[in-house]
Amino acid sequence: DAKTTQPNSMESNEEEPVHLPCNHSTISGTDYIHWYRQLPSQGPEYVIHGLTSNVNNRMASLAIAEDRKSSTLILHRATLRDAAVYYCILRAWGSGSARQLTFGSGTQLTVLP
Amino acid sequence: GAVVSQHPSWVICKSGTSVKIECRSLDFQATTMFWYRQFPKQSLMLMATSNEGSKATYEQGVEKDKFLINHASLTLSTLTVTSAHPEDSSFYICSAEGGELFQSTDTQYFGPGTRLTVL
Numbered sequence: 331d332a333k334t335t336q337p338n339s340m341e342s343n344e345e346e347p348v349h350l351p352c353n354h355s356t357i358s359g360t361d362y363i364h365w366y367r368q369l370p371s372q373g374p375e376y377v378i379h380g381l382t383s384n385v386n387n388r389m390a391s392l393a394i395a396e397d398r399k400s401s402t403l404i405l406h407r408a409t410l411r412d413a414a415v416y417y418c419i420l421r422a423w424g425s426g427s428a429r430q431l432t433f434g435s436g437t438q439l440t441v442l443p
Numbered sequence: 444g445a446v447v448s449q450h451p452s453w454v455i456c457k458s459g460t461s462v463k464i465e466c467r468s469l470d471f472q473a474t475t476m477f478w479y480r481q482f483p484k485q486s487l488m489l490m491a492t493s494n495e496g497s498k499a500t501y502e503q504g505v506e507k508d509k510f511l512i513n514h515a516s517l518t519l520s521t522l523t524v525t526s527a528h529p530e531d532s533s534f535y536i537c538s539a540e541g542g543e544l545f546q547s548t549d550t551q552y553f554g555p556g557t558r559l560t561v562l
Contacts, residue, residue, distance in 0.1 A: 376551070
């Protein structure tokens, strides 16, 4: 499985933008980049995903490097409710085990008031 | 986004008893459902994958006779922990995805999790 590398933790001030990095140097051409986040004692929540182009939705933006070996999740204005563990996951196109999500240790985001 | 529910949200049971956890997709048909386990301070670990109407596929090291999974309909999957022991105490989370088969752009939607404590 293609692996991702994320910082263990990051801090941000409330109402400031947050850039969460993810390295995936062994990404293959058919791997999609997915981001999920998990608040304490809750199931993960889908945030965003992309393949090659940058993506925006109501929650965040995803910036993907031109060589696709890294990506950055951008929260435009962090709130206290954004404090969570953020997971960057590669998911291959295809069937069977390729559909699985393999969770790493993620990045614990702390938002300071 | 799509909504996935789990019931119960928490359960406490005695050692040796069995516990059933339900996972429902509320507003979409889930062709595939996944069951994860998460121990404190650790990440999610996939236990098994189930497709509606067929037997679940278990990950290596997960006992299929201990963790019974049934995916009888497109909106319901159940996980039964049989003869539970204290080491089975964990946070159990299901996820569901729908849409076309073999499309990995499909998003997995997660349930809120079930906290199991075995005394």
